[in-house]
Amino acid sequence: MASGIQLRDVRKTFGATEVIKGINLEIEPGEFVVLVGPSGCGKSTLLNLIAGLETLSGGDILIGDETVGNVPPRDRNIAMVFQSYALYPTKTVRDNITFGMQTRRIPKADQDAAVEEFSHLLQIDHLLDRKPGQLSGGQRQRVAMGRALVRKPEVFLFDEPLSNLDAKLRIEMRTEIKRLHQRLGKTVVYVTHDQIEAMTLASRIAVMDNGHIRQFGPPGEIYEDPVDLFVAGFMGSPPMNMLPGQIRQGSGGLCVAVGSGDTALEFPLPKTGIDATTLSEGRSVVLGLRPETIFAAGTELPGAERFVFERPVDVVEPTGPDTMIVFEIGGKELIARVRPEDARPVGTPFSFEVDMTKAKLFDAETGFAI
Template sequence: MANLYIDNVHKSFGETHILKGIDMDIADGEFIILVGPSGCGKSTLMNCIAGLEQVTTGRVIIDDEDVTQSMPKDRDIAMVFQSYALYPNMNVWKNIAFGLEIRKLPKEEIEETVGRVADLLQIRDLLKRKPSQLSGGQRQRVAMGRALARDPKIFLFDEPLSNLDAKLRVEMRTEIKKLHQRLGTTIVYVTHDQIEAMTLANRIAVMKEGHIQQFGTPQEVYDNPANQFVAGFMGSPSMNFIRCQVVDHQGDATIAMSVDGKDFHLPIPQQEKGVRERVGQEVVLGIRPEQITDVVPQQEQASTLANVDAEIIVTEPTGADTLTLIRMNDQEVNCRVHPARAGAPGDTMTFMINMDKAVFFDLASGDRI
């Protein structure tokens, strides 16, 4: 296990500037996830950590040792790829043992290590099979086993579950989390799947165009996004963004809203002092679908709640919830309601809006107010 420090790392390919000053301080045993859209620099940063790409400027420090110029083999890092990268002519046992044999470890130690890893990943009964005889999930376990056998300081996972079907992806996600809890090894994990990020990470780095937009715990990133990009990227379905105006209503700053031709006012949470100072200005209200739901009578007296009647445009049953689309300020808004209380398209339904966790963004910059 090891800590990892990425110090002002830049990476360019010719005139194309991919990484633009990345700073990360990763503690020993942390599970860090890099998320962001395609082309944001996630995999390039991973390759720079592994030594597969040389940084243009900046430093990569592992366990207080500067490894910026070190070869990949000297960094004591194991990488698990999206494509599994197994040797097709070798059985599972040989695939796991290959790296140990290259290092000329004693045969007894190799046998013990392969057995331990096979038991850990529950693949002992697969050791004699070739990769072509395995399912996608089994191949991914073997790829992880090969990395685990090396007992490296740091594991790097580059979108390891993207080739699996939805059910298997959920199962493997759980296995990776259990594995980390057992081993306590430092892991840096790249994904474009924000559900993976939320469920696996100790901390998440949200990237865009070579910059880290926010680096924090899953709950911090979800509840307190630094800007509109982070708020929209994390969460499924994503946060609603409603352009609206801050007005003075009966001596208090509120949000003016219109639904189906009827005007009403939404309370501004007391902690949002910066928004309260913008009376007469337009802002962007960010509110997640689970904050606009069917009426819960026992909560109706809370000061941050408001009820509104709205016509349902579309419903999407998901089992546990029904996603319901309405219009607010002439913009489509997703709501999450209980299936037993969900209306049908064309029906008018009363929705309860909870502003307690609402966030606000500057209209021009998209930054959090």
């Protein structure tokens, strides 16, 4: 059975420093929630508060219908998987998996049944008699997950479990974790600083910064409709291009003028998606353009809300399926994601086209989306 989690005005201070600043969050039973943010934003501290490894300085935490703020970790019916695996080096894989069951005096037959079930599920049944030192990083992480799974908890907590793995293995393990969640249907709270990991795993993402949650929602919503400049800049790889500019009345309607004087580019605002009634001429704004919305002119389906401009290529970065073109507008460096066959040599003039229906606009003073 899965239980939901409620955080009510949760706070945590270390000395005079407030690390978690009044967080409210409701996680549905069976949901996969990812806490993501830069180092030092408070995401691991928040996870440790849910686990009971840190004590609350204020507020309440509920798992299911039970308030657990003063309940010891062992009595919270949770299981935690750490970045460091935390395996006993002198014990076999089998004994690492069943260690918690042994201390709780679970009958041997039940231990054996749990090991058989979850070692098969995690594809480590052929490793049960080995010790951690004989395993690869990915195998150790599977053992750590097996140890968590045999407890059959209501909630799983993952603290950056894949950060010690190489890129290929990280992708494989990400798929395994997602498959496990789909099969078991348990509530998962997962901490990572990797926003690609967050996007691929989560049913909902909580983007954290400086002890606050900036935005909480499905991955698509976080990516397509960021609430502020921080979320827009943090989610996405490469990140969203940010262009400071001013609202101006152009020949075809309102636009964002980027750059100065006669060389300024006037990006026409889309007819939908941005509330133009709040925009007055001369207002300072930031125009947000995802790299994939800037492409080689004429290569996409024609549309009424496209804007074409030319700039010299500064840097070319092939990535395989795409090529990143780095260029400048008004002293700001931008990245366009184009098809490899559309790339041009450094220094060559390049005709770019922007899908303005995907443009985002932010207030320059507050940073909030308009």
